[in-house]
Amino acid sequence: MQVDEYLHRIGAVRPARPDLEGLRHLQERHVLTVPFENLGYHLDEEIHLGGRVVDKIVRQRRGGGCYETNPAFGMLLTALGYDVEILPGRVFRPDGLGPPYCHLALRVSVGGVPWLVDTGFGRNSRRPLRLDDPGPQPDPHGVFHVRDGEVTCDGRPLYRVEDRPARLDDFRPTLWWWRTCPDSPFLQDVFCSLPTDGGRATLRGRRLTVDGVATELTDDAAVFAAYRKYFGIDLDRLPRDPVARAAGVILDDAPGSRP
Structure with a gap:
């Protein structure tokens, strides 16, 4: 029932099997319907990493940042039979590369091919990106490259993901920083x-x-x-x-x- 609610929320059709066509459809629908937003940081709401964020997205019809939308989307993909891992990332800022674990993305393997799936960066691709292809990857949001984990869009560096997967709990210290530090962009x-x-x-x-x-x-x-x-x-x-x-x-x- 929860899977059906989630699919209805993003206007997606349940894939017949966990294939690439279904993954592309699901990511595109998610990116086009679930906002990248930080309203909860300024409404005194709790920011969750686990399953409670699914209720926020599906029933409250809200969005969130990468710590919220990507784990929730990963849970949907897992329930639909996809092989999903969490990847930590570092965001490029004007003064250089940010600290570890400041971004959370997904690696989804389909037929042995690793795909980068991201619904929570704001400037992320609309469709999955191959992690093992350094060549140009055209997307409705620009031309992306993924080289050694570094993601660029139209030549602009966005972030770098690690190859080693992480657990959701590994992001709790950085979530605390995003949520409480005066220097946090989400609070400014x-x-x-x-x-x-x-x-x-x-x-x-x-x-x-x-x-x-x-x-x-x-x-x-x-x-x-x-x-x-x-x-x-x-x-x-x-x-x-x-x-x-x-x-x-x-x-x-x-x-x-x-x-």
């Missing part, structure tokens, strides 16, 4: 993003960008409506805006903003 910005037919829809605080066109939303009602229209998310309160708080603007007493 509120964002929600989802690909569209013409590009991408992204809401950062009150700035909505749809297919390259940006709009400043002037009131809470417009923000609630944007979450609903572009991401399918119904909120009963808005996440706190860390940018405004850092600038000394107090929003906690604004309608819809109180925790």
Whole structure:
């Protein structure tokens, strides 16, 4: 029943067998329907690594970061008969390669061929990428390369995954850092993003960008409506805006903003 609910949530058809065609279909549907978002970090919600995140994605119709969407998607793939492993990764930042275990991706083996599956990076591919092919891999989101675990898109380095698989519990220390450290990017910005037919829809605080066109939303009602229209998310309160708080603007007493 839970598998059927998950498939319905992402608008996917159950594969007849755990083959590559089914994997491509499932990843594409997941990427196009489950937002890359960090709202929970600013709504005082707990961030889970285990099965409880499936309920968040399926029944609450929310999204999340890589620690949430990829393990949940991995559970779905495992239930459908796929061979799934968790791979730790390091993200490329302006000042160099980030620390270990700051990214979580999946390795899915189909017929002995290893595929990189990622639904939680924001700029990830829409379809699986071969881990053993260093050549160009065209995708609706760009031209990707995977060389010695390093993933690039249109020549821009994104992250590097290790070859040795990890356990979900291995990510708990870094999840604590993402969740509590003032330097955590997830605490410095509120964002929600989802690909569209013409590009991408992204809401950062009150700035909505749809297919390259940006709009400043002037009131809470417009923000609630944007979450609903572009991401399918119904909120009963808005996440706190860390940018405004850092600038000394107090929003906690604004309608819809109180925790």
